[in-house]
Amino acid sequence: MNLSRRWLEAFLRRPLDPRELGERLAMAGVPADAVEPVAAELRAVVVGLVEEVRPHPNADRLRLCVVNDGGAERRHVVCGAANVSAGVKYPFARVGTTLPGGLVLERRKIRGEPSEGMLCSARELGLGDDHEGILPLDTDAVPGTPLTEVIEADDERYVVDVTPNRPDLLCHKGVARELAAADGTPLRMPEIPGAPDLPLGSPRREGAEAEVDGVRVVIEDAETCPRFTAAVLRGVRVGPSPAWLRRRLEAVGQRSINNVVDATNWVMLELNRPMHAFDLARLHGSAVVVRRARRDEVLVTLDGQRRALDPAMAVVADTAGAQAVGGVMGGRESEVSEATTDLFLECAWWLPARIRATRRVLGLSTEASYRFERGVDPMNGAEAVRRCAEIILATGGGEVRGEIVDLWPQPSFPPRIFLRPARVAQVLGVDVPWSRIEQYLVRLGCTVVSKPDDGRMAVDVPGWRPDLRAEIDLVEEVARIHGFGALPDELRPFRVGARPDDARELADDRLRDGLGAQGLREARLLPLVPAASGEVRVVNPLSADHEALRRELVGGLARAVERNWAAHVRDVRLFEIGTAFAPGEGDRPAEERRVAGVLTGAREPAHWSASGRAPDADLWDLRGLFEAAVALAQPGASVQVASEAPDRWVAVRPDGTTAGWAGPVAADRPPWAAPLFGFEVAIDPAPRGPVSYQPLPETPAVERDLALVLPEGVLAAQVSASLRRGAGRLLEAIEIVDEYRGAGLPAGARSVAFRLRFRAAGRTLRDAEVDAAVERGLAAAREEVPGVSLRAT
Amino acid sequence: MHPALARLAERLARVPALGAAELETEHVAVLGRKSGELTALLKSLAALPLDERKSVGAEANRLRAEYEAAFAARRAALAAEAGRAAWRGVDLTMPARRRWTGARHPVTLVLDEITAIFRELGFVRATGPEAESEWLNFLALNFPPDHPAMDLHDTLYLGETPGPEGRMLLRTHTSPVQIRVLREGCLPVRVIIPGTVYRKDPFDASHAPMFTQVEGLAVDEGISFVDLKATLAHFARALFGSATAVRFRPSFFPFTEPSAEMDVACRICGGRGCPACKGSGWMEILGCGMVHPQVLVNCGVDPERYTGFAFGMGMERIAMNRFGIPDIRLLYDGDMRFLGQFE
Numbered sequence A: 001m002n003l004s005r006r007w008l009e010a011f012l013r014r015p016l017d018p019r020e021l022g023e024r025l026a027m028a029g030v031p032a033d034a035v036e037p038v039a040a041e042l043r044a045v046v047v048g049l050v051e052e053v054r055p056h057p058n059a060d061r062l063r064l065c066v067v068n069d070g071g072a073e074r075r076h077v078v079c080g081a082a083n084v085s086a087g088v089k090y091p092f093a094r095v096g097t098t099l100p101g102g103l104v105l106e107r108r109k110i111r112g113e114p115s116e117g118m119l120c121s122a123r124e125l126g127l128g129d130d131h132e133g134i135l136p137l138d139t140d141a142v143p144g145t146p147l148t149e150v151i152e153a154d155d156e157r158y159v160v161d162v163t164p165n166r167p168d169l170l171c172h173k174g175v176a177r178e179l180a181a182a183d184g185t186p187l188r189m190p191e192i193p194g195a196p197d198l199p200l201g202s203p204r205r206e207g208a209e210a211e212v213d214g215v216r217v218v219i220e221d222a223e224t225c226p227r228f229t230a231a232v233l234r235g236v237r238v239g240p241s242p243a244w245l246r247r248r249l250e251a252v253g254q255r256s257i258n259n260v261v262d263a264t265n266w267v268m269l270e271l272n273r274p275m276h277a278f279d280l281a282r283l284h285g286s287a288v289v290v291r292r293a294r295r296d297e298v299l300v301t302l303d304g305q306r307r308a309l310d311p312a313m314a315v316v317a318d319t320a321g322a323q324a325v326g327g328v329m330g331g332r333e334s335e336v337s338e339a340t341t342d343l344f345l346e347c348a349w350w351l352p353a354r355i356r357a358t359r360r361v362l363g364l365s366t367e368a369s370y371r372f373e374r375g376v377d378p379m380n381g382a383e384a385v386r387r388c389a390e391i392i393l394a395t396g397g398g399e400v401r402g403e404i405v406d407l408w409p410q411p412s413f414p415p416r417i418f419l420r421p422a423r424v425a426q427v428l429g430v431d432v433p434w435s436r437i438e439q440y441l442v443r444l445g446c447t448v449v450s451k452p453d454d455g456r457m458a459v460d461v462p463g464w465r466p467d468l469r470a471e472i473d474l475v476e477e478v479a480r481i482h483g484f485g486a487l488p489d490e491l492r493p494f495r496v497g498a499r500p501d502d503a504r505e506l507a508d509d510r511l512r513d514g515l516g517a518q519g520l521r522e523a524r525l526l527p528l529v530p531a532a533s534g535e536v537r538v539v540n541p542l543s544a545d546h547e548a549l550r551r552e553l554v555g556g557l558a559r560a561v562e563r564n565w566a567a568h569v570r571d572v573r574l575f576e577i578g579t580a581f582a583p584g585e586g587d588r589p590a591e592e593r594r595v596a597g598v599l600t601g602a603r604e605p606a607h608w609s610a611s612g613r614a615p616d617a618d619l620w621d622l623r624g625l626f627e628a629a630v631a632l633a634q635p636g637a638s639v640q641v642a643s644e645a646p647d648r649w650v651a652v653r654p655d656g657t658t659a660g661w662a663g664p665v666a667a668d669r670p671p672w673a674a675p676l677f678g679f680e681v682a683i684d685p686a687p688r689g690p691v692s693y694q695p696l697p698e699t700p701a702v703e704r705d706l707a708l709v710l711p712e713g714v715l716a717a718q719v720s721a722s723l724r725r726g727a728g729r730l731l732e733a734i735e736i737v738d739e740y741r742g743a744g745l746p747a748g749a750r751s752v753a754f755r756l757r758f759r760a761a762g763r764t765l766r767d768a769e770v771d772a773a774v775e776r777g778l779a780a781a782r783e784e785v786p787g788v789s790l791r792a793t
Numbered sequence B: 001m002h003p004a005l006a007r008l009a010e011r012l013a014r015v016p017a018l019g020a021a022e023l024e025t026e027h028v029a030v031l032g033r034k035s036g037e038l039t040a041l042l043k044s045l046a047a048l049p050l051d052e053r054k055s056v057g058a059e060a061n062r063l064r065a066e067y068e069a070a071f072a073a074r075r076a077a078l079a080a081e082a083g084r085a086a087w088r089g090v091d092l093t094m095p096a097r098r099r100w101t102g103a104r105h106p107v108t109l110v111l112d113e114i115t116a117i118f119r120e121l122g123f124v125r126a127t128g129p130e131a132e133s134e135w136l137n138f139l140a141l142n143f144p145p146d147h148p149a150m151d152l153h154d155t156l157y158l159g160e161t162p163g164p165e166g167r168m169l170l171r172t173h174t175s176p177v178q179i180r181v182l183r184e185g186c187l188p189v190r191v192i193i194p195g196t197v198y199r200k201d202p203f204d205a206s207h208a209p210m211f212t213q214v215e216g217l218a219v220d221e222g223i224s225f226v227d228l229k230a231t232l233a234h235f236a237r238a239l240f241g242s243a244t245a246v247r248f249r250p251s252f253f254p255f256t257e258p259s260a261e262m263d264v265a266c267r268i269c270g271g272r273g274c275p276a277c278k279g280s281g282w283m284e285i286l287g288c289g290m291v292h293p294q295v296l297v298n299c300g301v302d303p304e305r306y307t308g309f310a311f312g313m314g315m316e317r318i319a320m321n322r323f324g325i326p327d328i329r330l331l332y333d334g335d336m337r338f339l340g341q342f343e
Helices: A005-012 A018-027 A040-044 A147-151 A172-183 A243-251 A259-271 A352-362 A367-374 A381-396 A421-428 A434-443 A471-482 A503-517 A554-566 A619-633 A716-727 A767-784 B003-012 B020-031 B037-047 B050-087 B106-120 B148-152 B176-184 B225-240 B293-298 B315-323 B328-332
Strands: A002-004 A032-038 A046-056 A059-068 A075-079 A089-093 A108-110 A113-115 A155-160 A204-206 A209-212 A215-219 A227-234 A276-279 A287-292 A298-300 A306-308 A314-317 A322-325 A343-349 A399-407 A416-419 A447-450 A457-460 A572-582 A590-600 A638-641 A649-652 A658-664 A677-682 A702-710 A731-740 A750-758 B131-133 B168-170 B189-198 B210-220 B246-250 B256-265 B282-291 B307-314
Touching: A002 A005, A002 A172, A005 A018, A005 A155, A005 A172, A005 A243, A018 A032, A018 A155, A018 A172, A018 B246, A040 A147, A046 A147, A075 A113, A155 A243, A172 A259, A172 A434, A204 A209, A209 A227, A209 A399, A215 A227, A215 A399, A227 A381, A243 A259, A259 A276, A259 A343, A259 A367, A259 A381, A276 A322, A287 A343, A298 A322, A343 A381, A352 A367, A381 A399, A416 A421, A416 A471, A421 A434, A421 A471, A421 B225, A434 A447, A434 A457, A434 A471, A471 B246, A471 B256, A503 A572, A503 A590, A503 A619, A554 A572, A554 A590, A554 A677, A590 A619, A619 A638, A619 A649, A619 A658, A619 A677, A702 A716, A702 A767, A716 A731, A716 A750, A716 A767, A750 A767, B003 B020, B003 B037, B003 B050, B020 B037, B020 B050, B037 B050, B106 B189, B106 B210, B106 B225, B106 B315, B176 B189, B176 B210, B176 B293, B210 B315, B225 B246, B225 B256, B225 B282, B225 B307, B256 B307, B282 B293, B307 B315, B315 B328
Parallel strands: A204 A399, A215 A287
Antiparallel strands: A002 A155, A032 A155, A046 A059, A046 A089, A059 A075, A108 A113, A209 A215, A227 A343, A227 A399, A276 A343, A287 A314, A298 A306, A314 A322, A416 A457, A447 A457, A572 A590, A590 A677, A638 A649, A649 A658, A658 A677, A702 A750, A731 A750, B131 B168, B189 B210, B210 B307, B246 B256, B256 B282, B282 B307
16 A cells, blocks of 8 residues: 555644654554655756746757856856746756756757756656646745645655554555644645535435436345445536646556546545546446346446456446446546546445455455455445545536535444453553543544443544444553553552473473584474475465375475585584474374484594594494484483385384384486485474482493404394393493404304493402303304304413 | 501502502402401501500501502503593594484474474464365455455465355465464453465465465454564574564555554664665565454454554575575475484
8 A cells, every 4th residue: 555645734734754654653552664755856856046037049949047046146048948038037057967767968059059957847846647748836935945845746655554453544545644643733625726616415315226317226225235335427528637737646556547547546545545436428227236247247347357257256247237347447438538528436344354355366456355355344434425526626627516416225333332441451451540541532433422320431433433443442552542552561460370380391301402513403394395295285375385284294305405516515513303294184284393404425524633534433433323312312212223215214112103214315427426315204292201310330441341242134233132131130231342244253253242241230340240140141142043153362 | 657557658659550460459458358457457457555556546547548548549540541542542533432312404493493482472283174174264364255365375276166164165364273273262352373375376486385374363452562672573583583673564464443553673784775675675574464353343352452463474484584595495305414404
């Protein structure tokens, strides 16, 4: 929505500082996204007084003028306009000035005579179409005064955001009302230059049917159109709009079309009442009917599109058929043209839901539909028609025939709301005196009807505020006008909540700390992925890259690794905590919180002491990360070799279910890159139990190394388990400290060195009992794992 | 003085000049348990007459303490020198041996900071699912059905057909968790709700189809706009500095009333007006308001007895502003060079 500073000033009857206005608009709830100067070029143009006019020695149609532009020296200007005369002031552009349209004035010679600037026509200044001569200025301003101070052509356009609850702010009157209400100053309608005193009395109130100057008007669909106001104007000249009208519309970015269309647009931008003017001569049967469209009815709208209508839409029709899509757009057939003399002016109130549905089906959002969808004032139709007629008569003559008719079959009024000052105090936290509350509401256009003794205030709200429906809505109005800034910044005591901190967030925190300590950097990636990477589909994706929700996290991380490789980053260590999606019950997908990580490249940063080389991370680095992640994400789960794949570990919960995996990850790997590994684990948000202290050992440990030969197919874990079982309770821990394959061993076999640590609580172990325990362990291993033998040394 | 003591006192002066091996020999020679001269002398004291024993004993003990101190000092000096010798001739400008460093994502850093501030104000965290029903995302939050207010939330849908709670969608804000928490009925409520939310937006320098939001909700008896204002102004000063200017201006959210936006003085121009703040001098930080009575009713909470405030803000914008990140896509790219810059 665009606002003109000059237009707002016209309502408030006082100048507004552009910077301050931006601030005040923000505080009124309509913050400006942008402020654009309008006709800023004209600020360089000044009032010039022509003191002398002489004929040009070398050209009959040119004159030599001496111009006083306020400077010490007079300017000599060659002028071709027939209407230039001495003693008159004109807009004067000095050398160096840029005119609208981009022309930069230079000092030059015209037919041998020097010319230092230009006396300008209205058209050259972008102020109108009049090119007949230069623009005489009827002003007392001294030469040199900026032109913009004389004709108010310069302006600022404020591009503002209006929230959907406030349709009343979609027009200048509404915004001006807010500005006036904020400081309690009056608001007056701007004057229309040349407007006649209209002999228009009160509109004639009618039911669903009326006649105005021979035109029959009928509301058949009163649900969609409960109120319809209209007038007939005859003998109107349709033509270009005068400068004041064009300038205002152009200031808010509206193209001028002709005086009649411009008048309806003016009213829309001023009063938020979209109107339509029909060429009365093109309406068949001198009838206007508001009804639902018929099945298969077709209308060519103003934009030239042929539109198929359906009975869910409302139309304004004549006896031949639809002439406008109600509340959305007029029809081409009855469009006002230069040949039009008689007009049917219409201002209706349309049901927002119907307009919303209609413009969606038609794919046609217009300034009118935007406003009707949000709700215009049902009470100011007659004001709008009168205003529109005023502008048309001022710019195109003619007369209003008969009265303005106001069809309102079932009058209904905005609700009465009861407001308790105690409620205001409860919600705002301060007491606002009754009288102040009343004052604020009256400034906004409410009527405070009575003061019943039950402590409530009865408030009738104005028609332009469809958002005021309940007591809390009035509390907000009081807060706004009182000003949030006027409330104390006072931190008052509070009670803590009844809930504990979220377990899932606590689990995430632990993982971020833990994986960060492992040297992994946290990534955040889009959960939206191409259709191939997820089963849960987005119905209305904006891009093919975002058609589904990811089924797993590692895939996204692998793509991130590829992007790092593309940037020649070889060492990549990333993790992500996020949600994976799977089809669930009905349309609700199953969501699982997971942590995933990837690593590729050097195990540690290269250092000169190792000749700048560091070994690449391998599967044992992966296993370490995986174990760390599982310990944090799934306490109680164990890391096991996957039975179904030779190159994977899995995390297995105590109940036997799988909670995650680790292994190599497929990616588009450049030849210089290292292998890529990844893992992914579901996060169990269950709160962690307390950790209890284990007493530190007080006695020394005894360690024994055992080098065992394991035949092909025997796993170290099997042997460890047997050793543990056999060695008994003195065995504290088993560590694997070496693996050897090659010479001296049977084919396929390997030697694995196990370090057994023994300890007894409360006493020092004797060598003999340790030897016996090792023997028992060895015996168990030999017995339980066929082929295992002690390696000969 | 006892002649032996005098001799030993003289020898004491030589200790600071001894080498490592000499030092140990001398230690044994003087203080050795079996053959040390001073040890022997102390043992022989018992044979002396009482008055002599007293004076010689005191002298001998003092001398032993002096020897012990001298030996310890010399040992420390020799160790330090040995340490220095190992470093001598090494180029200490050579680079260190490093380890890979992990890092939290810049959005997480901002989120953590904000969580910490609100934790001090008594808020704990709450979470909920990312896929929600139309009812929880819109209608329970007092969005009128089929109203332009919904147009502000360009929504990604997961379902075509409406179920009992409307169509399934990707939540456009974490506000549905407000409903989930209030429905549990454990009052007072004082939570912040971090989480991923989705919008049907293109992926470009300033938009993303997903972002990270933090909402807050406080519901109790006696909570007013003054509490809202003071809490959020305190938050802004904690996050941006104690001198930060704050303003509240009217706005609209269906689930709060009165509704407001909180601005802080532009971080770039300090309030004078610049392109970053569109000349206004202010930067929008969050939306907030008093919980709409209808929302409380929808959750079975008595709006006459309980009032509350709610607020919501986007983490990405704050992170981009804080770290000077020009393009939102950098946040979601997983670039190692980027992710290592912030911690």
